[in-house]
Amino acid sequence: MEGARSPVLVGLSVLGICIFGASVGFVAATSVDYLGMLLIALAVLAGWVRIELDPPSSLDLIPFVVFMTILLAGPPIALFAAVFSALVSSRFFAGNPWHVVATDVGEEGLATLAAVFVATGTQLTAEALPSTEGLLAFLQTAVVYSVLRLTLAAIRSNVAEGIGILSFARNAGKYMVGHLALLATFATIFALLYGKVGYLVPPLATIALIEFYIPGKLIGEQRNSLFANLAVIAQAIDLKDAYTGTHLRSVETIAVRTARAMRLSEADVRRIRIGALMHDIGKVGVSGRIIRKPAALDPTELAAMRRHPVIGAEIMQPVELLSDAAAIVRHHHEHYDGSGYPDGLKGEERRIGSRIIMVADAFHAIISDRPYRPRRPKDEALRELRRGAGSQFDPKVLQAFESVIETV
């Protein structure tokens, strides 16, 4: 979920709108020949291939066309191609809400604007290319673009999802760098070929590149699909649990933010994500009557209820994708002082994931309406959690949790 009210993101969105307006103005002032129109159309096509990475950020083929356009049709058209295709890609191909679209346009627009400045300053054109000055000029342009793109993407991830800059660089960052380098290289080659062979080259090259990237696109979609499916199942459990709204999804978000605040690896974060969504799946094995009882439970009912972490882990263990998170689920009701269930583990004996999910779950439960009591406000919830520090909750986890609570 984007923290759309963050000043950084708002600033970027506003910048995006301004750059878009300006680029439309530039293009209206200059004349656009057929090549320019072709390249703009190709940029839009290139925006169709969006590869969603984990942690969230996306790659697309727009930079390839933008680099070619800078070389073949000049800066104003390149800028327009960049922001226009970013808009179409974000809104129509990815279906993002308008405020996200504006930020996407800002990210692409700012990076392209900088690249275009450098290109104009070094008088970069396709004719200049084969010479060393030309190549150097292109290199500078591409580097400026890439650095800006990466920085903006890292900042956005940090603000919206709490991902550390270093962590981003290690995960999505390295893909972005490789990807942009590849696109820049291809752009040079095909721009040169255009001079030799003609207008068939850019469209054929773009389509060939799209074909090459399709597996990556499919893999990204598949991954998002998985989490969406898990969330749907989780919501069904929420319904049984008489949560109106998206309790498990919120727990997922809180747990992920807290985990990132604790500087856990992205692999751990992914496990925790699955654990958070699935941690109450064991409740399918407990009668709804017990789960939704508006009063305190008697001993037999309590015993039945307390089986749910074990049932949940049993369900998840045999499934390859979920088995990693099964232990987290099994122990999500253990207490820091060992007084929890089912195994009475203490302190650090249980996984960090379990400790985090417990905090997230407890907090969100308190601020939600339940069958046996109405919701309570955030600060009350926080106080109650603090009271449980050291006994029920891990103090370190609580600390990290408090640091992200504002963003939740």
Added chain:
Amino acid sequence: MRRFPRDFEIVVLATILAASVLLWYLSPEIKWENWLELLLFVALIGAASMFPIPDPRGGYITVTPILFYVLFSIHGPGAGILIAGSAYAVGGAISRGWVPWRTLFSGAQIGISVGLAGVAFRAVGGSVISPSIRSFLLPFILGALVHQASNNFFVALFFSRLRRQPLLATWLSDLKDLLWSNSLVVSSAALFAILYVSVHPAILLLYLTSLPLQKWALQLYLQQKRLYWQAIDSLVVAIDADFPEGRGHSKQVAEVAMGIAKELNLPEGELEVIEMSALLHDVGMIGLDDYVAETSKLPSLDDSRLHAHVRLGNEVARQLPRRGQDIAEIILSHHERYDGSGYPQGLIGVDIPLGARIVGLAEAYETMIASGSVSGSRVSPAQAVAIIKEQSGTVFDPVVVRAFLSALEEGGIAQGSRVIGEATT
């Protein structure tokens, strides 16, 4: 050595003969001084035909078409038939073993297809020198189409004679599928032809080295896909344990629904939507576990809790990313009846989404034959089929019922009863 139908043998011989004649006719055109490049093609095509990469939609594909298209456009139809035919035959012999008639047949078939493509390309004035849309791209596309149609013709001929099915129908149904997947290939091939001529023939080697990467990426995708479906499956099985119908109900419904959908020849995307809808159709029931489920015959219409579960399911499924809306609609409508007497909206006939008509029938069938269903009376598969036939046109769509019956007959749907608690297979 298997005995083949007589006309099948005739077809094989005729094809080989035709290929030889075409080769003899076109061979004067071959520019033998380019023997090194021709050899390159032999090596590449041979290698590529032994190295299939996974198709995201299922099965495997070889990347030879790109090489064929580059070959015929640059070296002409004569080289096309000779090089493509022989290289493909040799590659096939090495990877699948030397069976004389089959190797010769496949070589002949490919040779003819590529040769004809080359003829078509030249006939409309195609040339790779100073390419424009008219002088290169359109002829190239034409050549590719000729190759595809011709290749499919042979495949259709082969299978129709072998299985005694009508030729035209087989040919046309395959052609449609391949047209789309081929369009991307044509652009890449056109690009490589241009690169070959304006840069260097060795460019093709570069392309070939990218293949292992592609193969790896696609295999990764398919593997992930399998894992994900497995995970969803298992969760659904667990959820089913909550209901009186017992373990595996949703999964069984999904299998029956898929059998019907395949019988109706629905496209891949629709199949996935239906499968997911079937798996999740009772997801709205989770919160209603105290409720006693549908009777073994038909859902009783005046139970509002039953109505609630489709609405809940719809709300929940709506959030799925791709096709979430479609899946949600199917779940919402899977208790509608063809004559409009269903719930929640009383939709009639084809207003009910096709997926919902399919899943509705699948679920009714499964519920009837699952023993231990709460109303007590268990129904045998034969009786269930009879009931369904009886209700074709009222409760169920006759088209769907027909598909269901033929799927049952042809084994697309496993017959047999279920016992509560037992997962099948």
